[in-house]
Amino acid sequence: MNGVExxxxxNEISLFWSILIVLYPYITGLVAGAFILASLERVFRVEAVKPTYRLALLTALAFLIVAPLPLVLHLGHPERAPEMYFTPHSTSAMAMFGYVYLWYLMAVLVLxxxxxxxxxxxxxxxxxxxxxxxxYKVMTLGSNNVSPRSLHIDEKVGWIVTLVGIPSAFLLHGYVGFIFGSIxxxxxxxxxxxxxxxxxxxxVSGVAGVMLLYMAIMKxxxxxxxxxxxxxxxxxxxxxxxxxxxLEMLDLVHRIYEADESFRSLDFMxxxxLYFSQIVLQIFIGTLVPLFLLFLTQVVKFKEIVRKRIYVLCGSLILISVFAMRWNVVIGGQLFSKSFLGYTTYKVALISKEGLLVSIGLMVLPLxxxxxxxxxxxxxxxxxxxAAAAD
Amino acid sequence: MNQFKDAGHLFRFAGLFVLAFLVFLVVRHFVVPKSFGEYGHYRGAAIGEIAALPIHYAGHQACESCHSDVADLKSHGKHAHVNCEACHGALEKHAEDPTSVTPKLPDTAVLCARCHTATAAKPKGFPQVDPEQHSSGVPCQTCHQPHSPAVDAGGAK
Incomplete structure (x- = not known):
């Protein structure tokens, strides 16, 4: 059969989860990462990253708005999406996503x-x-109070929101990992x-994304x-x-040492x-190269222009590496047979509901x-x- | 009091949340079917609605009450446990009005291959062939009688 070895x-020959499901953890990851970068300044008082604080928050919001779209496109029937709110299914991790998402969107980012x-x-x-x-009038919610005291209260509450936001960001993305890890x-x-x-x-992807955006926007x-x-x-x-x-290597070493009944099949895969996407792209080009370059920037005093170029290169490689990681997890997990005796092939369509063009569109939309x-x-x-001091 | 005055905008934001929650509750009241959750995480009334759907399959007893000769032949062959409508399709309408509703005979060249095309997933003892190599498009019933398919049982008349 074509594509099957x-x-x-x-029921294993065609993949159920396509490139859109690769994009979903990738986009939510960028959200969580961007928010963590913002919290560096707000909670951990890393003043040096202040120029990116607001950009990081807005980036997180832009990507979060798009985060459910791959799922909606993949599942079809967008009119059914609100049902997970109306009839919450407490024992389904996937159904609980709606609440995790809404909490993170409204109670953390927008606030x-x-x-x-x-x-x-x-x-x-x-x-x-x-x-x-x-x-802007609507966004003020009818309150023009910008007295020093009210702004001080905002500052305090904002700090608490960021504090709550950190575990929420972990929850949002930890949840996405949980969906896979619990199968x-x-x-x-x-x-x-x-x-x-x-x-x-x-x-790491969110931090790299905001860094690249900051450098590009400044340029x-x-x-x-x-x-x-x-x-x-x-x-x-x-x-x-x-x-x-x-951690990824720990996972790998653990799998190699444990070598359970699936090991030979997965190792072969x-x-x-997955040789190109995992070994070459994710581990070598996307991880070892940027790690080495970033290490160099920590120990050698490069000129500003060299550092900038290294950061742009490393940021881009990291984004590619994390995308490759999502790809290897989502697509890799569907390429082998549960019989451990065969492998199928995934080919991304160019023009289809779950094709390459739609995926590119989904990555451009947040921008x-x-x-x-x-x-x-x-x-x-x-x-x-x-602001004019007015009540 | 002044403290609350300076935090007034926060109450407005909180009010927005409360309002959104109330709207959610109202919408939920109207869109969630009344019988939802009656038996489980689904619409209870769905069971009655499904039960009320028109019946398409007559069941093998209905077939056998008229076609006793075929039932007899079938009971001795390998297809004894294959239901009539598994091959002939849903025939409730024919069972209700046998004279005016005449079922179409299945094309055995297509029908048999559906189960008997060889794949590695099938048990070794199950009869399976490569249809192209086995008969080159000649209808299976030329050699096999579908109701009792062993070759010595003879082809269909």
Whole structure:
């Protein structure tokens, strides 16, 4: 049979979870990672990363808005999506996603962004014209109170929201890892380490994503990149990436040492079907190369331009590596037979509901949303309007 | 009091949440079917609705009450446990009105291959062939009588 090697059960030949299901953990990972970067400044007081604080929050929001779209497209019937809210199924991890998502979107991200931007929103509601004025008016919720005391309260509450946001970000992405890690019938997925690996790879991809966005936007705006900020982000990215890589290797070593009945089959798959995406792309090009380069930036004093280029290269490689990791987990877990005697093939369609073009669209969409958010809520300090002190 | 005044916007945000929750409850009240959860995580009334759907299959007893000769032949062959409508399709309408509703005879070249095409997933003892190699498109009933398919039972008349 075309694309099948060895023996597959009939229902294993076509993959059920396509590239859209690869995108889903990738996008939620970017959200969680971007939020963790924002929390570095807010909770852990890493002042150097302050220039990216608001950008990180808006990036997280833009990607979070798009996060459920791959699922809706994959499942079809978007009109049925609200049913998971109306008739909550408490014993289904997948059905609980709606609540985890809504909590993270409304109680964490939207609230934190609103609190942080409130003074500007009030000012913009007074200085803008036309439809924008109306939008800002609605966003003030009818309160123009920007007294020092009210802003102080915002600061305190915002801090608490970020504090709550950190476990929430872990919950959101840990949940995505849990979905795979808890499938005991699939030896490629079934591991309690998967949620943890997902969280750390999410963090590293989100941090890399925001760093690249920050550098690209600064370049587009013809402004100077704050190198202290980017150096600090790269340092944290390096540390988190080391933890992420160690955990992934721990998982790998554990599998090799345990060598259960699935091992020979999975080992063969890694050396054949997944060789390029896992060994070459994820581990070598996407992990060892950036780790080595980031290590160099920590021990050698490079010129600014060299550091910038290394960071752009490493950030891009990390994004590719984490995407490859999601691919290897989601697609890899469906390429082998439960009989451990055969393998199937996955070919991404170009134009279909779950094809390549749709996937590219889903990755571009958050950037468009982010561009709108950046226009609506500029994160740049020089654009901050002064609010008239009014009640 | 002043403290609450300066936190007024937070109450507005909280109020928005409460409002959204109330809207959710109202919408939920109207969109969730009344019988949902009666027996489990599904609409209880669905059971009655499914039971009320028109019947399509007559059941082998209905077939055998008229076609006793075929039932007799079938009972001695390998297909004894294959239900009539598994091959002939749903025939409730024919059972209700045998004269005006005449079922179409299945095309054995297609029908038999559905079960008897060789795949590695089937048990070794199950009769399975490569249809192209086995008969080159000649209808199976030329040699096999479908109701008792062993070759010595003779082809269909």
């Amino acid at each position: 060895g023996y597959m059960y009939p 934190e962004i609103w609190l942080d931007y409130r003074a500007e929103i009030v000012a913009l509601s007074q200085t803008s014209k036309g439809i924008l004025r109306l939008i 005991k019938a699939n030896p490629w997925w079934s591991s309690p380490l998967i949620p943890v690996v997902f969280i750390f790879s999410a963090m 587009l705006r013809k402004q100077k990149i704050d190198m202290q900020c980017v150096d600090t982000i790269a340092m944290y990215m390096f540390y988190i990436f080391i933890i992420d890589f160690s 890694v050396h054949t079907k 468009i949303i982010l561009a709108v958010l950046l226009k609506l809520l500029p994160p740049w300090p020089e654009k901050r309007p002064q």
